[in-house]
Amino acid sequence: MNAHLQPTGSAYFLTQETQQTERHTLSVLVDNEPGILARVVGLFSARGYNIESLTVSETEHDKRLSRITVVVVATPKVLVQIKTQLERLVPVHKVHDLTAEGAYLERELALIKVKGSGEHRAETLRLADAFRAHIVDATVESFVFEVTGKPEKVDSFIALMAPLGLVEVVRTGLAAIGRGPEGM
Amino acid sequence: MAEKMTGAEMVIQALTDQGVEHIFGYPGGAALPIYDAMFQQDFVKHILVRHEQGATHMAEGYARSTGKPGVVLVTSGPGATNAVTGLTDALMDSIPLVCITAQVPTTLIGTDGFQECDTVGITRSCTKHNYLVKNVADLPRVLHEAFHIATTGRPGPVVIDIPKDVQFAVGDYYKPETETLRHQSYRPKMDGDLAAIEAAVDLMLKAERPIFYTGGGVINAGPEASENLRELAELTGFPVTSTLMGLGAYPASEPQWMGMLGMHGTYEANMAMHDCDVMINIGARFDDRITGRIDAFSPNSRKIHVDIDPSSINKIIRVDVPIVGDCNRVLEEMIRIWRSRTNQPRTEAIAPWWKQIEKWRAVGSLNFKNSDTIIKPQWAIQRLYEATKAQSKDVYITTEVGQHQMWAAQHFHFDKPNHWMTSGGLGTMGYGLPAAVGVQVAHPDALVIDIAGEASVQMTMQELSTAVQYRLPIKVFILNNERMGMVRQWQDLLHGSRYAHSYSESLPDFVKLAEAYGAKGIKCDTPADLDAAIAEMIDYDGPVLFDVLVEKDENCLPMIPSGKPHNEIILPDTADIGDIIDEKGRALV
Known part of the structure; x- marks a missing residue:
């Protein structure tokens, strides 16, 4: 645009974000009703929040409650907004920022398909054993492994499988829970 | 306790039990069972609008001026999508609305049926909460819960989408009970720490x-x-x-x-x-x-x-x-x-x-240079205010969005709450005329004036027909500068006075337009005639379109330009700055 056509102002303030982002794991207790996932995901996209991982499943069948574990990357100010905006949704019971509230456990499950023969096959099995990955399917030329652990462990196992004939991976996303006797 | 009735009858019964006397709506294929149930009673009175957006703004005006929830009834598909602007407006300004949308039968949902749209999907982000009721057994709870959610905590719009087969289905109806309304997860905090x-x-x-x-x-x-x-x-x-x-x-x-x-x-x-x-x-x-x-x-x-x-x-x-x-x-x-x-x-x-x-x-930051040859918009509002002050009636003001809205906020003075209805958060042009209709429905004896601009008012002009149909004597006070004034002002101040598409050409003759609708039209272009014309508008027993031709290129001041702090406000050149502002500040004036 020609310099003389540059606007001297704007109807809105165009300021850059200066805060550093952090990675937090949130646990969200919700009514298991139709559309609840769309409400949560829609809130994230509408307000421009980033989701790294999202896991949802019914956890208390008789109370029709589901638990959503969501990993977000945001500035501290936006993290507070994400929590309060989620709590504003009518079917949301509770939101806990596990990262902010103390010690917690994170686990992820992955199914990993590896194809190969000969020496590769033996090496694949040795590594799978070291990572305590279970063989859940096997053919003469392939394995499907089930591996559970922290996301970093799953990442390393997948990285090791890559040169050994990795075909495809499926991951559940993160499930997280606070340590100690207290419930949510 | 429980009473057997159809889903459509439940809707009307729930409105009755919630004390809803007026609803704003427009019928259509999927909504017909509810309209049929409404036809057979006379507690809930229906105001037929000309466009569903109008219904939502009317409900907003009704709600804002009474403190009660506004209720809207529209059909599926286009009925629901037309309501979206008003729902978003109500969400931004925290106005309690309950909007009942009809839906195609459950068996047709997802098949791209005639007048089908994903209403709950579309309205999810522009409502406080919404429901799709697939089973008539859930309907009484949802209806009462919707009123509870719309009116408590931070108020907002709630949509209830009811498929046609659920409207026909028979089930048990329960009256609203506070016990059953104790929502499991929705508990607004009322008492401050x-x-x-x-x-x-x-x-x-x-x-x-x-x-x-x-x-x-x-x-x-x-x-x-x-x-x-x-x-x-x-x-x-x-x-x-x-x-x-x-x-x-x-x-x-x-x-x-x-x-x-x-x-x-x-x-x-x-x-x-x-x-x-x-x-x-x-x-x-x-x-x-x-x-x-x-x-x-x-x-x-x-x-x-x-x-x-x-x-x-x-x-x-x-x-x-x-x-x-x-x-x-x-x-x-x-x-x-x-x-x-x-x-x-x-x-x-x-x-x-x-x-x-x-x-x-x-400093007198609201001062302006008056003229005796041309009507200044600020002065027109001041004269309107003076004329309404002398009224024994309660006076309610609605506005559209733009310069006239800001001038109304600056120069019309309010001593009571709930007497000023304007679209703040969303800034919806076309809000004021239907909102005035809604206010007048709630307060039939009051003087209700929509302070409008000639551009905004044309967005929902058709609701004048609603005002005529229900003999609602709203007054539409149009500050006509033949410009989208606020857009023109921004282009003037920030875009080198390049006025891209910010002028109104081919404007209708508002007097003839009013007459075509069966309302009264008044036109005024000289300051000397304004007071008499305002009096004529107020005294007329019926809806009036008042076309006030004002100064075309007046800017709305004071103004804090974007990206500036409060102390760098632009003042009108009539302000008595004296030694209050330093050199830097003066350069901005």
Whole structure:
């Protein structure tokens, strides 16, 4: 645009974000009703929040409650907004920022398909054993492994499988829970 | 207890049990069973609109002027999509609406049926909550829950989407019971934290340059909240300013009133916000039209923020004392605690502050150069205000969006809450005319005036037909400058006066248009005739379109340009700046 056509102002303030982002794991207790996932995901996209991982499943069948574990990357100010905006949704019971509230456990499950023969096959099995990955399917030329652990462990196992004939991976996303006797 | 009836009958029965006397709607194929049930009773009165957007704005005007929820009934597909603007408007301005949308039968959902749309999907992000009722057994609970959610906490719009087969299905209807309404996860916090309120009062007791910054939350908290705000202002002696949405909560006739703040607020209100040492925000949300540049917003103040919505706290501005709760209850507590600490206003301690405010006030930031050959829009509003003051009737004002809206906020003065209806958050052109219809339905004997612009009013002009049909004597006061004035002003100030598409060509003859609708048309283009023409408008017993031809290129001032702090406000060239603004500030004038 020609310099003389540059606007001297704007109807809105165009300021850059200066805060550093952090990675937090949130646990969200919700009514298991139709559309609840769309409400949560829609809130994230509408307000421009980033989701790294999202896991949802019914956890208390008789109370029709589901638990959503969501990993977000945001500035501290936006993290507070994400929590309060989620709590504003009518079917949301509770939101806990596990990262902010103390010690917690994170686990992820992955199914990993590896194809190969000969020496590769033996090496694949040795590594799978070291990572305590279970063989859940096997053919003469392939394995499907089930591996559970922290996301970093799953990442390393997948990285090791890559040169050994990795075909495809499926991951559940993160499930997280606070340590100690207290419930949510 | 339970009574057998069809889903459609449940809708009407629930409206009756909720005390809903008026609904705004438009029929269509999927909504016919509900319309049939409505035909067979006469408690719930239906106002037939001309476009569903009109229905939603009417319901907003109705709700805002009564404190009761506004109710809308529309059909599936286009009926629902046309309602989206009004729903979004109600969400942004926290207006309680219940919008019932009909849906194609459950068996057709997802098949791209005739007049099918994903109503709950589309309205999810523009409602406080929404429901698709697939089973008639859920309908009574959902209907009552919708009213509960729309009207409590931070109010907002709720959509209930009811497929046609559910309207025909027979089930058990239950009356609303408070027991069953105890929602499992929805529990708005009403009472503010006592320790926080005490900390707030302690700050206020030490303040030397305090200011009350109040918003629409005070109006939403009911008339008692406005009463309590007045009492607290009197007890403390602090100055009061308000957002666009909060006008009327504190009387404009009080000496402690400083006028509206924000982008087009008064010089004194904005300067006081910038220089204060304690800011008491009651029911406002630090909107970007209020704060100006965030990092220069009121840099030296301790901030107290009362809001019923926890997500409003620290969203834009970091505050020192957050209080989550209903404005009325928090104000009551503040008054009680203030009284327990002292029985004196802080008159002496804040006398220098008032002296400073008086200096700012003397600038006369709302002044304008009047003319005796052409009608100035500000003057037209002043004359309208003077004429309505003499009325014995209650006067309600609605507006469209743009320059005329800001001039109305600046030059029309409100002493009571719920008498000012405007689209603040969403800024919806076309809001005012239908909103006026809704207000007039709720207050048949009142004088209801839509202060409009010629561009905005054409967006929902067809609702004049609704006003004529129901003999609703609304007055549409059009400040006609043949421009989209606010757009033109921004282009003037920020885009080198390149007026891209901001003028109105081929304008209708509003007098003939009014007559074509069966209303009265009046036109005025000379200052000398204005008072008589306003009197003619007010005295006419029926809807009026009043076309006031005003100065075409007037800018709305004062104005805080975007990206600037409050103390860099642009003043009109009639302002008596004296030695108050330094050289830098003067350059901006």
